[in-house]
Amino acid sequence: MSVYSGQFSGRLTIDLGAIARNWKGLDRISAKSLTGAVVKADAYGCGMLPVASALARAGAQFFFVATPDEGLALRTLLPDAYIFIFNGLFPGAAKLYAEQRLMPVLSSLSMLDEWLSISLDIGDALPAGFHFDTGMNRMGFRLQEASIVRSRMDNSGYQPQMIMSHMACADTPTHEKNATQRALFQSLLTQFPDIPASLANSAATLSGRENHFQMVRPGISLYGGRAVQGRPNPMSPVITLEMPILQIREARAGESVGYGATQSLSRDSRLAIVGIGYADGYLRSLSSTEGASGGFVAINGNVVPVVGRVSMDTIVVDITELGINAPGAGEMVEIIGPNISVDDLGEAGSTIAYEILTSLKGRYQRFYRDEMGNLVEG
Numbered sequence: 354m355s356v357y358s359g360q361f362s363g364r365l366t367i368d369l370g371a372i373a374r375n376w377k378g379l380d381r382i383s384a385k386s387l388t389g390a391v392v393k394a395d396a397y398g399c400g401m402l403p404v405a406s407a408l409a410r411a412g413a414q415f416f417f418v419a420t421p422d423e424g425l426a427l428r429t430l431l432p433d434a435y436i437f438i439f440n441g442l443f444p445g446a447a448k449l450y451a452e453q454r455l456m457p458v459l460s461s462l463s464m465l466d467e468w469l470s471i472s473l474d475i476g477d478a479l480p481a482g483f484h485f486d487t488g489m490n491r492m493g494f495r496l497q498e499a500s501i502v503r504s505r506m507d508n509s510g511y512q513p514q515m516i517m518s519h520m521a522c523a524d525t526p527t528h529e530k531n532a533t534q535r536a537l538f539q540s541l542l543t544q545f546p547d548i549p550a551s552l553a554n555s556a557a558t559l560s561g562r563e564n565h566f567q568m569v570r571p572g573i574s575l576y577g578g579r580a581v582q583g584r585p586n587p588m589s590p591v592i593t594l595e596m597p598i599l600q601i602r603e604a605r606a607g608e609s610v611g612y613g614a615t616q617s618l619s620r621d622s623r624l625a626i627v628g629i630g631y632a633d634g635y636l637r638s639l640s641s642t643e644g645a646s647g648g649f650v651a652i653n654g655n656v657v658p659v660v661g662r663v664s665m666d667t668i669v670v671d672i673t674e675l676g677i678n679a680p681g682a683g684e685m686v687e688i689i690g691p692n693i694s695v696d697d698l699g700e701a702g703s704t705i706a707y708e709i710l711t712s713l714k715g716r717y718q719r720f721y722r723d724e725m726g727n728l729v730e731g
C-alpha cells in the first residue's frame with residue numbers, strides 16, 4: 354500500500370520470479386516427465402514475452418500457445434524453443450509454420466493431410482503434435498479415427514513429436530470422468546508406442562502422477578491461480594494490482610449507489626470511488642446488490658466491499674468501517690495482492706482466476722519484478 358505518487362493510473366505488477374518458482378515447483382512435481390509451459394492469451398494476461406523469457410531462464414524448453422500469431426511472436430524471442438500451436442493448423446498456414454518451426458497440434462484428418470502433404474513437398478517430416486479427444490468434444494481426432502491416423506503414419510513413415518489429450522474435469526480430482534479419460538488415453542497409446550504422450554494441464558499435474566506421462570502442460574498454476582478446486586493453492590501469487598481512490602464521499606442511509614440503483618445504503622456511509630471498472634478487467638459480475646455481495650478491495654490490509662454495480666471506469670467501495678483509518682483521494686487500494694488473491698476475486702465474480710487474469714488489459718502502468726527483485730516498467 355503506498356501513497357499516490359503522481360501517475361494518473363493504477364499499477365499492475367507481475368512477479369517473474371514467482372512465475373519461475375512456480376514452473377520449477379511443477380517441474381519437481383512432474384519428476385521425470387518434461388514440464389512445458391502454456392503461454393497462450395498473452396501468458397494469461399501477464400505478458401507473453403517477459404513471461405516466456407523468465408520461463409526460458411528457469412529452464413523451460415517446450416511452450417504452448419493457442420494461435421500461430423502467438424507462436425510467431427514467441428519465435429522472435431526464443432529461436433530454439435519448441436513451440437506447439439494448440440489450435441492446430443490454420444488452412445493455408447502450413448508453409449509459415451514450417452519456416453518458423455511452429456508445431457501444430459493436429460486435431461482433424463484434414464489438418465493431418467495438409468501437414469503430411471506439405472512435409473512431402475518440402476521433403477522433410479515437419480514436427481507436429483496429435484490431439485485425440487477422449488471426452489470433451491472440443492479439439493481432437495475422434496478415438497475411432499485412431500486407426501486411420503495410424504495408417505496415414507505407416508504409409509508415409511511420419512512420426513509426431515507428441516500425442517496428447519485434454520481432461521474436462523481435472524479441477525475436480527474425484528470426478529469419475531478423469532479415470533475414464535485417462536483409461537481411454539492409455540488404450541489409445543497402445544496404438545502409438547514410443548511417441549511421447551501428454552495429458553495433464555495444471556490441475557492434472559498437481560493431482561496425480563498417473564496423469565503425467567512424458568510431458569505436462571501447466572498454464573494457470575504458473576500464474577498463481579488455483580487449478581484444483583477445494584484444496585489449498587500451493588502456488589506463489591504472481592499479480593499485484595493497485596488502483597487509485599478518485600474521491601471520498603459521504604452518503605445517507607436510504608440513498609442508492611450506482612447504475613440501476615441496485616443497492617441502497619442501510620446506514621449513513623462513507624464511500625470511496627476507485628478508478629477501475631469493467632473496461633479495466635474488473636468484471637461487471639463483481640457488482641453487488643442488496644441480495645448478493647460482489648467484489649472487494651483492501652485498504653491498508655482491511656478488506657472492504659464493493660457497493661452497487663461496477664461501472665466502466667469506476668467502482669464504489671464502502672469504507673465506513675475504517676473510521677479514522679479512512680484513506681484519502683489519491684491513495685492506492687489493493688485490487689489483487691496479499692489480501693485478495695485472483696482466486697478470491699474470481700469466486701466473488703462467479704468466475705475463475707483464468708478469466709480475471711486474461712481480463713487484465715486495463716488502463717494501468719505495468720511493471721515486472723524480475724528474478725532478482727528489480728522492478729522494471731513493462
Ligand SMILES: *Cc1c(COP(=O)(O)O)cnc(C)c1O
Nearest residue numbers: 391519554555556570571572573
Ligand atoms: C489452456 C490449456 C492447457 C493449460 O491449462 P491450465 O488449466 O491453465 O493449466 C493445457 N492444455 C490445453 C489443451 C489447453 O488448452
